[in-house]
Structures are given as structure tokens and as C-alpha cells.
Amino acid sequence: MLPVQGKDATRNDHxxxxxxxxxxxxxxHVAEDETQLAATIGQAMETVRASAxxxxxxxxxxxxxxxxxxxxxxxxxDME
Numbered sequence: 001m002l003p004v005q006g007k008d009a010t011r012n013d014h015x016x017x018x019x020x021x022x023x024x025x026x027x028x029h030v031a032e033d034e035t036q037l038a039a040t041i042g043q044a045m046e047t048v049r050a051s052a053x054x055x056x057x058x059x060x061x062x063x064x065x066x067x068x069x070x071x072x073x074x075x076x077x078d079m080e
Contacts, residue, residue, distance in 0.1 A: 021064070 023030040027047070031040035060068075070076070 019030050019032075022028050029040045029044040029047070031037040
């Protein structure tokens with residue numbers, strides 16, 4: 001994941017919040033900026049090679065699906 005950088009690029013910092021929320025999960029690698037991108041891709045590729053057969057959870061975390069539902073229904077107050 002590489003959050004978009006620059007002025008007005010991250011309205012309400014939602015991309016950075018998503019990175020913080022997902023960054024520690026298996027199979028998700030985060031580059032905070034372009035200078036980290038090549039190394040992060042390399043680490044991700046090495047992880048894939050080393051962990052062939054990695055299983056992802058079948059369901060998403062309840063907090064994530066609740067926030068996604070609130071977003072889709074336009075209920076911003078439930079997204080906090």
C-alpha cells in the first residue's frame with residue numbers, strides 16, 4: 001500500500017488511517033512514500049516466496065465491516 005501524497009491528496013487522512021489499520025496484517029506491506037516503495041515491493045515478494053500457501057481470514061474484522069457499511073450508507077457519524 002502506498003497512500004497518495006501531497007496537498008489535498010488525502011481528504012480527512014482516510015488513506016493514512018487505512019494504512020495504519022491494515023499495515024500489520026499478514027500479506028499487507030506499507031510504503032509510507034516513494035523512497036520506500038522499491039524496498040517494500042522486494043519485501044512483499046520475498047514474503048510471498050517464503051510463505052507459499054498463506055491463508056487469509058475468511059471474514060473481515062467486525063470494526064472494518066461496520067465502518068464500511070456506515071460509509072456506504074452515508075452515515076459519517078458512525079465512521080469515527
